[in-house]
Amino acid sequence: MAEYNIVVLPGDGIGAEVTESAVNVLKAAAKQHGFSINLESHDIGGTSYDSHGTPATDETLNACKSADAVFLGAVGGPKWDHLTGAHRPESGLLGLRKAMGVYANLRPVTIYPGLEKYSPLKENRLEGVDVLVVRELTGGLYFGQPKGESKDENGKRRAVDTMAYDEDEIRRIAHRGFDMARKRRGKIASVDKANVLSSSRLWRDVVNEVAEEYSDVELEHILVDNCAMQLINRPADFDVILTENMFGDILSDEAAMLSGSIGLLPSASLGDGNGLYEPVHGSAPDIAGKNIANPLAAIQSIAMMLRYTLNEAEAADAIEKAIEEVICQGYRCADLADKDDTVLGTTEMTSKVIEVMSKAKTVAS
Ligand code: IPM
Ligand code: MG
Numbered sequence: 001m002a003e004y005n006i007v008v009l010p011g012d013g014i015g016a017e018v019t020e021s022a023v024n025v026l027k028a029a030a031k032q033h034g035f036s037i038n039l040e041s042h043d044i045g046g047t048s049y050d051s052h053g054t055p056a057t058d059e060t061l062n063a064c065k066s067a068d069a070v071f072l073g074a075v076g077g078p079k080w081d082h083l084t085g086a087h088r089p090e091s092g093l094l095g096l097r098k099a100m101g102v103y104a105n106l107r108p109v110t111i112y113p114g115l116e117k118y119s120p121l122k123e124n125r126l127e128g129v130d131v132l133v134v135r136e137l138t139g140g141l142y143f144g145q146p147k148g149e150s151k152d153e154n155g156k157r158r159a160v161d162t163m164a165y166d167e168d169e170i171r172r173i174a175h176r177g178f179d180m181a182r183k184r185r186g187k188i189a190s191v192d193k194a195n196v197l198s199s200s201r202l203w204r205d206v207v208n209e210v211a212e213e214y215s216d217v218e219l220e221h222i223l224v225d226n227c228a229m230q231l232i233n234r235p236a237d238f239d240v241i242l243t244e245n246m247f248g249d250i251l252s253d254e255a256a257m258l259s260g261s262i263g264l265l266p267s268a269s270l271g272d273g274n275g276l277y278e279p280v281h282g283s284a285p286d287i288a289g290k291n292i293a294n295p296l297a298a299i300q301s302i303a304m305m306l307r308y309t310l311n312e313a314e315a316a317d318a319i320e321k322a323i324e325e326v327i328c329q330g331y332r333c334a335d336l337a338d339k340d341d342t343v344l345g346t347t348e349m350t351s352k353v354i355e356v357m358s359k360a361k362t363v364a365s
Helices: 015-033 045-052 058-066 089-100 167-183 198-211 224-233 245-259 296-308 313-328 346-364
Strands: 003-011 036-041 069-074 104-110 130-136 144-151 157-162 187-192 218-223 240-243 268-270 275-277
Touching: 003 015, 003 045, 003 058, 015 036, 015 069, 015 296, 015 313, 015 346, 045 089, 058 089, 069 089, 069 296, 089 275, 104 167, 104 245, 104 296, 130 167, 130 245, 167 187, 167 198, 167 240, 187 198, 187 224, 187 245, 198 218, 218 224, 224 240, 224 245, 240 245, 268 296, 275 296, 296 313, 296 346, 313 346
Parallel strands: 003 036, 003 069, 069 275, 130 240, 187 218, 187 240
Antiparallel strands: 104 130, 104 268, 144 157, 268 275
16 A cells, blocks of 8 residues: 655644645545555644744755655734744745745636636636646745845945846746646746846846747746736636746736635745645734634645645545535635535534545445
8 A cells, every 4th residue: 555754834823724634535535545645744834933043954855855755834914023033934835945946836727617706807818717827936036135134334224135047047947837737728928027127138048048848838937917807807818827936926826716716826936856835825813713714725734735746646536526515505614605605614614525525435446
């Protein structure tokens, strides 16, 4: 029987609740699909800062590097907002992504049948929407040097961040984007700000070079400001959106709203080794501890882990089908609910998904 070592990092805010959901679904999938998992939990983010004085200890980073896959809930919250630099919860997450070398962040936006009405967009704009944001994750504005705040001789404060890329960093993420596009609808929109930024002009040149190896993929270059507009105006025209770290951070939150809620957006972060899986929604401190967070993004992230890192495609399909079924039956979490819907809490929604998975498995066998 295949056996996988999974590191679990619940983190802050609703991270702990959605991680519990994700782990329960993973355990159910293991039982149903005949593989076993060893789970090891570690601190990350503000929770780690409180216990260890740092948002990611070496122990956590080493455990993640040697795991088969890592699941992370969320980091950050008002409790740690006064912290700066390397002490910030978010620094722990960025350090983890860098340490794991997961440069390719995949964020698929799915419009579930039945959820169209929850999107702020008119339903006719959503027809055919199926977008995958491929975000560069270990370079660009988040990591470039110099970075930080300083004071001049008169005490005037100044701060700098640097958007830097070398051609290898662009080439490897471009390959990921084109490879994904090839398996989808064969279209890629490379997003940059080449009318202003040097790093974007290099990005565009390298993407054009990579495109020569993919004559079957249709490439469009689009400026980031225009892309933000077109995602609302003509979302169904996008297939793969390939972009720099910060642009991808912003555009993926925007794209999430096509589906109606960021509580539905999962992610996979891949490099040349193991993978890191996280829901995109963040720690949502305002709703933490209330059992109302939507666990579906976390659960979909588990499906992505099964598909991309553990090669358990059947289990991944089963989870995705169960989510669709549960939504189709009218169950919703509070982030997406109308008066006719049955509103479930985090744990109840998770149990529903597991229940549908086991029913489907019983029928199939
Ligand atoms: C995300 C988040 C993170 C990011 C934060 C928490 C550092 O917004 O994964 O989108 O900016 O990458
Ligand atoms: Mg973000």
